[in-house]
Amino acid sequence: MWKYLLKRIALAILILVGVSVLIYMLTMLMPADYIDNQTSAALQSGAMTKEDVQRLKELYGLADKSFTGIIKSYTSWLKSTVTGDLGHSFVYGKPVTDVLSEYIWISFMIAFISYILQIIIGIPMGIKASVNQYSAYDYSVSVFAMMGASLPSFFLSALLMNVLAIKLGLFPLQGLTTATKIFAQNAHFQIFLDKAWHLVLPISVLTLLGVGGTMKYTRTNMLEVLNSDYIRTARAKGLSEKVVTYKHAFRNTMIPLVTSLSGMLPSLFGGAMITETVFAIPGIGYMALRATTQGDIPFIMGYNMFLAILTVLGMLISDIMYMVVDPRVKLS
Amino acid sequence: MALNTENEKKLNYTDHQDYTETEAEQHFRVISPSRMVAKRFFKSKLSIIGLIMIIFVFVFSFVGPIIIDATWGYKETQVFKIERISDMVTTAQFAGPDGKVYDYYDKSQTQVLFKAPPSFDHWLGTDTSGFDIFTRLMYGGRISLTISFIVIIIEMFLGIVLGGLAGYYGKWVDQVVMRIVDIFACLPGMPILLVLSAAISSIESIPAEHRIYYLMAFLTLMGWTGVARIVRGQILMLREQEYMMAAETTGIKAINKIMRHLVPNTMPQLIVNATLGLGGVILYESTLSYLGLGVPFPRAAWGSMIALADPSRGQEILANYPNMWVPAGILIVVTVLGFSFIGDGLRDAFDPRMKR
């Protein structure tokens, strides 16, 4: 098992190196005048000096486009990245790692709550749909799931804002705190409540968009299990339908469920770009979108590498969880 | 004994063969596999609904503009200036220095030319630039559907070629292709698309009309890996099948083997995948348009029409002009949902094992 894991990790590192080369090349595809375009504002405001811009061009291989130049700049970028230095964001004026560590938590919180909601809503509904295959309930669950997957997040957000925030005034429209309210220094609880109140809509959007997928995945896997021979055996033992479904069938459905859901965990840190932006929640997705449209190259490189690492980590976790939950994999 | 069993097998085989041939001809009309699939597809209500949705969107987006142009003679960028008086009412409550509560009420009238409400001439009104929204919806659909189909077709081509090479030749070819697939699969899709689109839109040497081609190229680049994986997986599986062995023994050429045996067997899954992928591309495209990185203004795109409601630019449109952004959103949902229904219906039709 350890040997297998080591192999997986080695492969993951290989993939990451590949991803970094690719992201690096994409940045390099940008013509040098793009850098000038994007940095002119930073230059004027004094956030960057002329040397900074030149260093940037060199670091990202935009100054010297010969083959050796590219290799040299890539290795120097790789060196600093491995030591944990992702460079200096010029939109936010501080190290990229600082921006990341500052803003991922709010993103993680939103994503995590929605993730938990998706699990506790989606799985039971998926099970119920599979047990009553072809019933009206099953059809509505399937249609609902597909609806969720077809809704663009910005449109759903706009709809919820229009109805719940503007028309009914139940929730604030945007932001994380009420600007007009002033809280006492020690009113932590009120501040918390205020933030939570602001987060209801974004969390609902993420949940509504994601819950259908969980539901459908549960349903598909559950159906497959329910048709297997060992479920017939369980029934032949005289077990009640409840025990058959929730113990024998669900324990098997859990294998793919746990594998895929645990694989999603790292990605929760990645932020929801569109939703955060629409609701103006200062999470990492929002920051990244701003930085991206403003051409903050160090941040773009750093953030995309961060996301790639999260994806690879998710795959690793999936693999490990698969071994944990499926007894058949342990020995081989 | 061995000889006997051999004989028995032969006997059995020919007997069965004779039987099925004659019996089948006597009692049943044998129908072709494609007709079977079609029949199963049309049996599901959801697939029919999906098909109707997609046909509607197609007619709306491709026939609609022609009718508009022929009848009224205008296109998506025709500006309509419709004068109307807009009342602006502001109310507020505040406590005066004397401790009493005062009500503040202000009514002002302004003359506006744009943002006309729905009328007989302009069914959904006009937008902030005075464009007819209904017409722009049609042109937006044109863009979305065209992009999605082109992207999916190129994706399929790339995926089939690369996945086919990996699956068929195996060994190091497989290793190389699959590692590339792994790497692409780990690229964060949306952020990378944003980076690329942002870069393209800020480079002045690229004309605005060409941005859409770059966009399609990027979308293709992000999506081909799925197809490659499917093709490779299918080929690996099919290679183990007995009829491939049988084909091998007859000594037909490699290319024929692929074209005649592997491709038809992989097709069902690919068609399903492509149908579902169409919806995915539309979602990506509309998101980019929403962020202003897709089809450039003044051309219409569903995403950019919804972007008018972005509360960061003021709540006015979000709150008071649902006619500007809700229809575009509904069209996106209808299109993507339609493709999902068809894709699901096709999957069930191709693979009836899940049914019954």
Add this chain to the structure above:
Amino acid sequence: MGLLKKLKRGKIEGVDNTTYLTLKDERRISKENNKIIKMYEKEKNRKHVPEEEYLTQMRDPSNVVEFDNLHTYFYTDVGTVKSVNGVSFDIPQGKIVGVVGESGCGKSVTSLSLMQLVQGPTGQIVDGSIRYQDKEGKCYEITKMPKDKMLKIRGKDIAMIFQEPMTSLNPVFKIGDQMDEVVLLHTEGATPESAKARSIEMLNLVGIAAVEKIYNSYPHELSGGMRQRVMIAMALSCNPRLIIADEPTTALDVTIQAQILELLREVKEKINGSIMLITHDLGVIAEMVDFVVVMYAGRIIEKGTVQEIFHNPKHPYTIGLMKSRPGSHNITEDRLYSIKGQVPNPINMPNHCYFYNRCDKAMDICSREYPAMIRFSPTHFAACHLYNEDGSDKSEEEKERR
């Protein structure tokens, strides 16, 4: 290329049963099906059914189970499949009854009907009765029994062993847990310790050597033969009155087959139960069983004691089966006998002898009406037009007349 074509066509005919139906037809069928299914499901899901409704009397108190004119249909979208179409036979106490027939003839569905395990909602018992007598001599009408009451019989009094040992055990639970589960469920006052003791006793009984090790293993760690032993041990753990063995040896190696059958016979003696053995292997039947039931396309075409069926088969199909048995064939014949053709399409069964197309003794009448059951001895019956009501051979008569 030609091969592929044939394969393709074979697939269509085999899998889909393409009697040509238009979409409209299918819609109509599925609508009708839904109505019928709803009716049956409603009946099944009734709560608080009074005991009188499903208590009954056995025709013969020495039987454990009596099937009486059982009809089990599957309402599929392409038509109604009459999987079991009027089956009647008895399983006497302490005997082994073998059910033979080609695949798809309704053997398994008959046994699943007895367990109330017919795959719903498409599969429904539509007519007939299955009577079961428990240890206290109480008789139940299985077809009318409510689900919760059936749970107390299933696995306890009637246990089942399935064809596929490789897939019949839940892969994520240890053997021990799966075995204890049955004991805990059906034994009053059972503790985890007593359940474990019982499971280990059963594993010993079925001849497993390293009992403790097997008890703590997962199914995938065992061989097919071992798994089937575990299945048998599991079936035995509540001292069932009847074991249904649905092709218990088909998926196993020949050497293991013999061991498993031997084991079944041994344990039957030990617990003094009955066995309903479903198989298409005539060798197994000859060695194991007391009574034979021959099924064809959902109906019984012949039944009798093993001697009667093997030494004096009446129905041409049974005669064919006997002839096609390796080792039984005449040495002068140079090849094995095989019955030509296939079982007819189970949808829209014709109203004539189902074997008509394949029978080499077919007569005019065979294509006109379904033959009645003819009694040859108190235990021997067959449904064939070749014989008169009193069991005499029509063709013999004709010969005499000439």
